[in-house]
Amino acid sequence: MARSEEHNRQARERAREALLEAAIALFAERGVAGASIAEITRRAGVAQGLVSYHFGGKDQLISAVIDRWFETVIGLSQVEGTPDEALAAVIDGALLATAFAVPLQRAVLAMQLQPTTQRLFAESEERHAAGAAAAEDAVRAVFRARGAADPSLEEVMLRSTLEGVFVKFAVFGDTYPLEDARRWLHRLYDLPGPAAPLPLNLPPRASELRPRATTAD
DSSP states (O other): OOHHHHHHHHHHHHHHHHHHHHHHHHHHHHHHTOOOHHHHHHHSSTTTHHHHHSSSSHHHHHHHHHHHHHHHHHHHHHHHHHHHHHHHHHHHHHHHHHTTHHHHHHHHHHHHHOOOHHHHHHHHHHHHHHHHHHHHHHHHHHHHHOOOOOOOHHHHHHHHHHHHHHHHHHGGGSSSSHHHHHHHHHHHHTOOOSSSOSSSOOOOOSSSSOGGGGGGO
């Protein structure tokens, strides 16, 4: 008996997601130029022609990876609770995303810097301009509710700090003190200390912090 249309749709979605995940992993490992369509489809376990079917080509696949990053970042502002609870949730959500999405962070960081992919990043940024502005406004509203004199500047500086953590963790991996950075941020914004560590399998902190890329995962 022929599969239902719903089963076919689910199979297409699984293949598309497998391609995205394989592309993210290989772009992070080898860079965009070093990852071929053949390698991506082999890693995904799907036919090579499915890249054209789902994305159209390598540039469109790269754009889809960047879109995934923007969607992840924009979603971090969708929190509830009191202003303090909301700010803590934004910080903790960003740090969790940092830890769970290291390949994506590494891949997109390189794409922002490489001349061959800067255009694709800028185009994705434009597609997500409204969502990014709404996310910024949501965090600014939290700072406004907390009585900040300049909510816009507070949001920009928080975002800059969290993006710095993204970059450092992407470079240094588990040698970067992510949980300590979290608690430092809570103190910086006069938030209650976290009741429990982030649900991550992080190694114990060394007595002397010395993040090193040579020992990162």
